[in-house]
Amino acid sequence: MFAPPIARLIRELQRLPGVGEKTATRFALHVLKAPSNEAQALANALVEVKEKIRPCSACFQLTEADPCELCRSPRRDHRAVCVVEDQASLLAVEKARTYFGLYHVLGGHLSPMDGVGPEDLKIRELVDRVRTQGVEEVILATNPDVEGEATALYLKRAIEPLGVRVTRIARGVPVGGDLEFADALTLGRALEGRREY
């Protein structure tokens, strides 16, 4: 139905997460209607991001400069390393504005079913970093799901022998939530994790 260049654009747009044919078509028709420089700017941004952005050689977050801004910052606490699965998690922690240490982006979680073992994540690099960079606390902020917990456990066992403090972010009821709607597992963890008040 569409001319080949439009069909191609719709097909490429469908690779974006959560974008089906209908949304891709809407995007494509928008691009066709919009001024040429808008499409060109998006095309340039796509190419530029792949050319210029690399993982930081220290923490593996995505960065233009290497080491990244955070790893170079004298205002961050270099004795703390927060381990996250991916860039999106790092961003979420940064947005909370309560953590001012460094990060370590694993690049995923352990998942034997999908063939992801320790050597596929930046675990050796984390251990090296903890051993040589004066790290005093490693905060495990992998996702609170099965794979994230398994990954956290693996990391704890790999890092504890180095004699640094290993902590795990609290699992509990979300702020603003309602106990009535909390699932049993979360509520159980919230009770386990109770603190003096």
Place this chain on the structure above:
Amino acid sequence: MFAPPIARLIRELQRLPGVGEKTATRFALHVLKAPSNEAQALANALVEVKEKIRPCSACFQLTEADPCELCRSPRRDHRAVCVVEDQASLLAVEKARTYFGLYHVLGGHLSPMDGVGPEDLKIRELVDRVRTQGVEEVILATNPDVEGEATALYLKRAIEPLGVRVTRIARGVPVGGDLEFADALTLGRALEGRREY
């Protein structure tokens, strides 16, 4: 928080319809994770679509060839012209697979509030086409909203003097709908438009 090239990509992605900061960030992180050739393919498709796609000089639908495939097709009924507001409407009518004539894409609807007058739409071109191309029926398929109805009325007055049949798509209850939930206006139109059974 993000390196400038990532921030730029997120900003450009936010121009797509219905894409806010959160979705744009998800798209950008996906692009960063995906192989380079995927980002390059999308960038190329964006540039190509703007370079190669033009409005058909006869019906103004978006096309690579001019006149477009539909306008050149001997299998379409060249005596019927279905007038739509935009490419998305044309696509919707095509998908119904019950119409086999030609189209005329107006490029919007009359909207004095937004400064869109008859000279901003392809109305003169439609009248010329009807006058000179042996058109026998003009089907007004502008949207069933206030602006679409006003545009249809304007077109009816412009085309009727030429002595061709002017029709309007039926307004009524949607197929598969429930009368209980039909709004009064639609139900009123459905009753007005009733036919022998």
